[in-house]
Amino acid sequence: MGETLATTASLEEVIQDDGPPEPAILCQGLRKSFGSTHAVRGVDLQIHRGECYGLLGPNGAGKTTTVEILEGLQEPDEGRVRILGMEWGRDGRAIRRRLGIQLQEAQLTERLQVEEAIRLFRSFYPSGPQVEDLLDQVQLQDKRSTYVRDLSGGQRQRLSVACALAGAPDILFLDEPTTGLDPQSRRALWDIIEEFQDSGGTILLTTHFMDEAERLADRVGIMDHGRILVEGPPTQLIRTLGGAHIVEFQPSRRMELRELRRLPGVENVRTRGELYLITCEELHLTLPALVEQTREQEIRMLSLTTHRATLDDVFLARTGRQLRDE
């Protein structure tokens, strides 16, 4: 269901290729069920070294299960995983030393101070930055003696990322790192993530925020019902909608889709309930024409908004649902 924009070579092909180094993350045919719930239904991924890959989708799409399989925290029912050319069953410890993991729900000990928590995690890795540098990295120097339970949501997440960075990882896994954070905290966290990216690190990020994916990810995969529906760089995915802008309006009575498609600059027209969505390349041509047409037909506009096309629109176009409905 759904073609992937990036071509996915078979696992063997990729491994046998002795040119460039093996991808940071490679998996093929992942499946995982919990009882009668099919959480992951055939996921293939190939994430290159130094790439930031965003796994997008609504809650329950299977993102966390997929990521936890890649992190070696869950076993797939089917499928193969290779991390930095190694496999979980054989090289578990060696892989762990090169991963930094931030889990969605997992907690740090409440009665530990920030610096103590970082020191604990640093002690698990044979090499990595100094505790002082990590505190500096996530800007928690003046919170070093604060108990974890007294931190704000944003500070907790930054601490969580600091613990993930404690072993100077090659790959950083971030599972919904900014969910529940205020805009300022989100931006602070993005800065930290981008810094890791700039220094050449590989990132696998899950999120249900499209703006987050658009800002951070080099490539995104949109996931729903345990499958990756489409995959590609954010701009490229948005371009598949056929236009850079979306005009969303609710007319007082039904309109002919055919007529709307004939308006200047229109790439695509869809409806969603009472709403009409027009995708267009040049808003300054399409919008006046639309307003003119409704006036001629004596149709009133109950609502009218426009926005630049986003990954939200890509998801909507693919599934007919909005990302954050759930």
Added chain:
Amino acid sequence: MMSSWPGPAGSYGMSDPGALRQLTVTRVRVMLREPEIIFWVFAFPIFLAMGLGLAFSDPTPDVLVVGVEAGSEAERYLAHMPARDELRFQILPADETVDALRRGEVALVLSGDDGAVTFLFDPTRADGRTARALADGALQEAGGGTRPVTVRSQEVEQQGHRYIDWLIPGIIGFNLMSTGLWGVGFYVTQSRQNLQLKRLVATPMPRGYFLLAQILARFFFLIGEVPLLVLFAWLAFDVQLEGSPVALAVVVLVGAACFSGLGLLACSRARTTEGVSGIINVIIMPMVVLSGVFFSPTRFPDALQPLIQILPLTALNNALRKVYNDGLPLSATLGDLALLLVWTLLAFFMALRFFRWK
């Protein structure tokens, strides 16, 4: 700026031994920051000792109970003894006299044969000396006064035969068991339940270190836990540590390791703190009853004895009492310590084998 990450693979040799130290220190810190746990570890055993000590060691009873060994020389005089308000005689089977004295049920035991009456008493107990003087008077009166009744005094050979002397090592054993099981079992299950454990498992932390750290952290708390109780028992009830403090320390360490190990085993599969509470209670309750915390396990039928004797708390209490009450050297406890070590290793490796990390 960070130049050290995301560094090249570099050398990944042995994991930092600092990890075990950090895990242990973390456990100690978290515990010290939980006031309610401090109460259960340090204050509760002292309250227990205080309550039981006061209940069983009233220094000036109005009526002194004197045990009379059935069938002994003393029993012949019983009928002729004058009634005294402050003395009450109680006939005891021969094999129960010493226990009755130890438990403070009687202040003095009269026995003897071949025309002589023997006074058996504890010289450290004031009521024992008083009872001896009173009983001697009554006995001479019963004898008719013409020819004095021959009496022999026999001090109970070992010191510390009061109930409180016997109780204190039992409370130490009980405390090592309950803090070991609860301290380790409850905390680890809580870490699993709120996904702290999952976060640790996502690192290259050696898993055995996490389990070992729980046991090492327990050792740290013993430094306060046991001396405090020993000091309290000495100040409040004049309970003497007859053996060497070093021998006591060794027994305590082995006991603590054993019950921390059992704590790990108890929580190895539990998903919730409610679940582990049930398991811990099932482990603790039978041993509280059977293993001689509050009364001697010899009271149970012979058929139960083989079971009772292999229980870890029985072994620990035996070893503690040998050192604490009987003043025996460590070598006398080797059998008990060996049994405890078997339990420890069994528990630790079974826990490591069956532990639910995720």
